[in-house]
Amino acid sequence: xxxxxxxxxxxxxxxxxxxxxxxxxxxxxxxxxxxxxxxxxxxxxxxxxxxxxxxxxxxxxxxxxxxxxxxxxxxxxxxxxxxxxxxxxxxxxxxxxxxxxxxxxxxxxxxxxxxxxxxxxxxxxxxxxxxxxxxxxxxxxxxxxxxxxxxxxxxxxxxxxxxxxxxxxxxxxxxxxxxxxxxxxxxxxxxxxxxxxxxxxxxxxxxxxxxxxxxxxxxxxxxxxxxxxxxxxxxxxxxxxxxxxxxxxxxxxxxxxxxxxxxxxxxxxxxxxxxxxxxxxxxxxxxxxxxxxxxxxxxxxxxxxxxxxxxxxxxxxxxxxxxxxxxxxxxxxxxxxxxxxxxxxxxxxxxxxxxxxx
Amino acid sequence: xxxxxxxxxxxxxxxxxxxxxxxxxxxxxxxxxxxxxxxxxxxxxxxxxxxxxxxxxxxxxxxxxxxxxxxxxxxxxxxxxxxxxxxxxxxxxxxxxxxxxxxxxxxxxxxxxxxxxxxxxxxxxx
Numbered sequence: 153x154x155x156x157x158x159x160x161x162x163x164x165x166x167x168x169x170x171x172x173x174x175x176x177x178x179x180x181x182x183x184x185x186x187x188x189x190x191x192x193x194x195x196x197x198x199x200x201x202x203x204x205x206x207x208x209x210x211x212x213x214x215x216x217x218x219x220x221x222x223x224x225x226x227x228x229x230x231x232x233x234x235x236x237x238x239x240x241x242x243x244x245x246x247x248x249x250x251x252x253x254x255x256x257x258x259x260x261x262x263x264x265x266x267x268x269x270x271x272x273x274x275x276x277x278x279x280x281x282x283x284x285x286x287x288x289x290x291x292x293x294x295x296x297x298x299x300x301x302x303x304x305x306x307x308x309x310x311x312x313x314x315x316x317x318x319x320x321x322x323x324x325x326x327x328x329x330x331x332x333x334x335x336x337x338x339x340x341x342x343x344x345x346x347x348x349x350x351x352x353x354x355x356x357x358x359x360x361x362x363x364x365x366x367x368x369x370x371x372x373x374x375x376x377x378x379x380x381x382x383x384x385x386x387x388x389x390x391x392x393x394x395x396x397x398x399x400x401x402x403x404x405x406x407x408x409x410x411x412x413x414x415x416x417x418x419x420x421x422x423x424x425x426x427x428x429x430x431x432x433x434x435x436x437x438x439x440x441x442x443x444x445x446x447x448x449x450x451x452x453x454x455x456x457x458x459x460x461x462x463x464x465x466x467x468x469x470x471x472x473x474x475x476x477x478x479x480x481x482x483x484x485x486x487x488x489x490x491x492x493x494x495x496x497x498x499x500x501x502x503x504x505x506x507x508x509x510x
Numbered sequence: 511x512x513x514x515x516x517x518x519x520x521x522x523x524x525x526x527x528x529x530x531x532x533x534x535x536x537x538x539x540x541x542x543x544x545x546x547x548x549x550x551x552x553x554x555x556x557x558x559x560x561x562x563x564x565x566x567x568x569x570x571x572x573x574x575x576x577x578x579x580x581x582x583x584x585x586x587x588x589x590x591x592x593x594x595x596x597x598x599x600x601x602x603x604x605x606x607x608x609x610x611x612x613x614x615x616x617x618x619x620x621x622x623x624x625x626x627x628x629x630x631x632x633x634x635x636x
Binding site for chain 1 (some may be wrong): 532548549551552570574575577585598
């Protein structure tokens with residue numbers, strides 16, 4: 153068995169009886185008691201996730217803005233202090249190397265959060281393409297805990313310093329605040345209100361225990377996956393990869409082609425690209441569960457394939473994301489275990505703030 | 511710790527069989543299997559009158575995580591199937607040896623007796 157990385161909270165998960173799996177080279181909790189109950193806790197109250205496998209990387213210096221404007225498909229020049237931006241990092245062919253959130257803490261000081269499996273390759277890529285006058289620091293001294301759900305703001309003051317909690321709960325979505333070593337973004341991967349807390353590794357166990365005491369449900373990667381799927385958010389490596397253009401992953405809105413004089417990696421390719429495929433949402437009309445890599449066919453002859461599929465606990469039906477040919481139209485069917493079953497084509501998100509949207 | 515009732519017979523693929531007083535055999539999946547699968551969200555049982563050969567894939571149980579085939583532990587003809595599971599697959603998590611039964615077979619009960627007993631199955635799942 154290959155060596156798996158462990159987060160600083162690993163031993164606490166074992167205490168809580170978590171079932172652990174290998175995720176991107178990290179041994180992470182997939183569920184604690186019930187994946188469905190954990191999912192509902194986040195939709196209805198508040199849950200927390202150990203996301204210490206995701207990497208915080210700080211980019212700082214006089215050249216930081218210029219570098220990020222070259223590195224990322226979205227434009228950090230849009231950011232004021234204390235704001236966050238979702239972006240793709242593209243390769244020269246316009247394919248997606250990774251997706252990430254970048255926060256502007258202050259002028260010349262940015263923090264990015266990268267996916268676990270891709271982080272090290274991303275950092276090599278950044279060093280290779282550095283435009284100078286900036287530092288790229290992988291924050292191995294930090295870990296990340298996500299607190300998510302309609303009651304997250306109610307619970308936060310019990311977990312962190314009161315003054316920091318007050319500024320964090322006053323934040324609008326996609327904003328961030330920091331105080332000393334503690335950084336809090338009003339961001340997440342669930343389609344609910346919530347916070348992503350970046351803190352010193354040594355402080356994380358106390359925060360986790362305080363949250364357990366406050367009644368916060370510990371949630372594993374299983375619930376995280378059904379929550380993000382309901383929220384219509386892509387999972388890197390599954391719904392998109394290096395061979396996917398942003399336009400084929402519902403992410404055209406994250407590619408800033410204006411101003412026209414900003415050069416960024418992949419710009420030429422992505423501006424010229426004429427995507428032949430698009431990403432749609434599916435809701436299964438009958439019983440069963442859609443999974444990834446199931447075939448889709450349309451009445452007009454177009455075809456496609458699911459990229460992510462599962463049972464939606466909120467909707468009580470199976471939902472999926474599927475990449476289909478651009479001309480796909482009309483009635484559609486999915487092939488589940490050699491049987492073609494009708495599906496409804498919808499525009500994600502499936503669920504937002506606790507309520508079905510499709 | 512999984513519940514492994516002493517009066518049942520088991521397979522390595524985690525089905526259980528109970529020989530009823532009328533000689534029919536009730537089949538389900540074990541407590542260990544339901545715990546491994548997690549929250550069940552879809553169950554497909556075989557049709558009544560279907561003839562099954564031992565080890566034939568004959569039912570599907572799907573959790574949020576994964577789909578899994580259920581194999582006939584013995585040969586026989588399906589005489590009843592648990593239709594309640596269509597609307598309440600969670601019965602299988604809550605009560606795997608009772609309300610969560612899958613189907614009932616008529617066949618040779620001696621075949622069931624030849625399967626693993628509770629001790630052998632417990633050893634199997636460690």
